Amino acid sequence: MERPAWVGPDIDLSRPSPARVYDVHLGGAHNFQVDREAARRIAEVMPDLPRILRANRAFLRRAVRFLVDQGVTQFLDLGSGIPTAGNVHEVAWSADPGCRIVYVDVDPVAVAHSRALLDGVDHATAVHADLRRPEEVLNHPETRRTLDFTRPVGVLMFAVLHFVPDEDDPAGIIRRYLDATVPGSYFALSHASLDGEAERAEEATEQFRSRVTDFSMRTRTEVGELLAGVELVEPGLVYLTEWRPEPGDEDPDPKRTSTFAAVGRKTG
Numbered sequence: 001m002e003r004p005a006w007v008g009p010d011i012d013l014s015r016p017s018p019a020r021v022y023d024v025h026l027g028g029a030h031n032f033q034v035d036r037e038a039a040r041r042i043a044e045v046m047p048d049l050p051r052i053l054r055a056n057r058a059f060l061r062r063a064v065r066f067l068v069d070q071g072v073t074q075f076l077d078l079g080s081g082i083p084t085a086g087n088v089h090e091v092a093w094s095a096d097p098g099c100r101i102v103y104v105d106v107d108p109v110a111v112a113h114s115r116a117l118l119d120g121v122d123h124a125t126a127v128h129a130d131l132r133r134p135e136e137v138l139n140h141p142e143t144r145r146t147l148d149f150t151r152p153v154g155v156l157m158f159a160v161l162h163f164v165p166d167e168d169d170p171a172g173i174i175r176r177y178l179d180a181t182v183p184g185s186y187f188a189l190s191h192a193s194l195d196g197e198a199e200r201a202e203e204a205t206e207q208f209r210s211r212v213t214d215f216s217m218r219t220r221t222e223v224g225e226l227l228a229g230v231e232l233v234e235p236g237l238v239y240l241t242e243w244r245p246e247p248g249d250e251d252p253d254p255k256r257t258s259t260f261a262a263v264g265r266k267t268g
Ligand SMILES: C[S@@+](CC[C@H](N)C(=O)[O-])C[C@H]1O[C@@H](n2cnc3c(N)ncnc32)[C@H](O)[C@@H]1O
Pocket: 018, 019, 020, 022, 056, 057, 060, 078, 079, 080, 081, 082, 104, 105, 106, 107, 110, 129, 130, 131, 132, 157, 158, 159, 160, 163
């Protein structure tokens, strides 16, 4: 099997990873045959997936820009993925070059790429950690060096919580991150959902679980429950392309994005 120079010997190329499958759908170059095969099989049951992922990236761009407009200049991007064009630091720096960003991902390939991209930059960094262990992420020396938790932080979980099953208490995980932040901080998420389409949701979940990793489609109500600790900004919890679309982002059928999006202000 091919093993490019940028892939260390510790990286398992025999199993697909969510970050690389996502990269396939975005048309990126950081993936292997095993990822391309998984991506193809998943696209068979979710033919809209490439379009959904592009809509997710467009939401990321609008949400980060919105947060910078609210005065947020620090970001903790959990489940950040492989840094493709239009990543959080690029969006944030285009609005305010002083922004500070910590990328966190459990996939060593995603982290290796993020580090290569950020080499020599002192106010953005990549941490290899599991977001389900908030204390490890929050106390990581790179996190502490980069972010000042006495000032507002934007906690971002884009397209990642559907990889966290209910047993791991996703609502509790979000709470622990928000508890570490001061008032004026924000939380933004996007989350896969085939709300009202139980059969397709089950099929897509099965494809992901058998080919890539654990996967939890949640209904709109269930995603809403994850947002209990924040006060949602307008337009609330909506499909990706309905969240403050800009010219070119609109979609005649937002439900086809099969992904909910929201941004909220920390309460309490
Ligand atoms: C679909 S990608 C989303 C990437 C990026 N956030 C975006 O929206 O464009 C999901 C990412 O979450 C990462 N991930 C999944 N479970 C994770 C966990 N428990 N801790 C940290 N990262 C995780 C995967 O490795 C993958 O890179």
